[in-house]
């Protein structure tokens with residue numbers, strides 16, 4: 001396991017709960033001379049059966065580009081002011097199933113640690129962990145820092 005602290009991966013679904021974890025990601029990165037990779041996963045569309053595919057509004061290529069641009073800007077806006085210029089921050093917008101993409105990026109970008117919140121946008125608050133957080137904790141190959 002890579003013990004050198006280089007990249008802190010911080011996924012957010014842009015919910016309030018999710019954003020609470022971001023300052024921890026930056027603080028960790030600053031203390032260890034690491035960079036932060038802020039990640040948003042655009043949820044994959046359900047794969048409709050060809051029988052009723054025409055009922056689904058599939059976004060046009062232009063709409064997809066617009067979603068990506070907005071998400072990138074939203075990620076950049078979450079870089080805390082106090083760390084701008086002192087901690088290197090990259091952003092990544094990807095498409096797919098959130099936990100799978102977070103895990104895939106953590107390997108691809110050699111994340112030293114993933115900083116994730118227990119809950120996000122859609123979850124039942126009485127559950128210990130949301131489903132994305134649970135799968136990330138279960139399957140990550142690097143340590144996971146979970147923020148309640």
Ligand SMILES: Nc1ncnc2c1ncn2[C@@H]1O[C@H](COP(=O)(O)OP(=O)(O)OP(=O)(O)O)[C@@H](O)[C@H]1O
Nearest residue numbers: 011012018041117119120121122123130131132133
């Ligand atoms: N689409 C996403 N892109 C990036 N990070 C995400 C995404 N969805 C969830 N996460 C990360 O996982 C954390 C926990 O969210 P999770 O989705 O597990 O909980 P939830 O939305 O409350 O419950 P559930 O999705 O299971 O109904 C979020 O705070 C965020 O850090």
Ligand SMILES: [Mg+2]
Nearest residue numbers: 120121122130
């Ligand atoms: Mg969720």
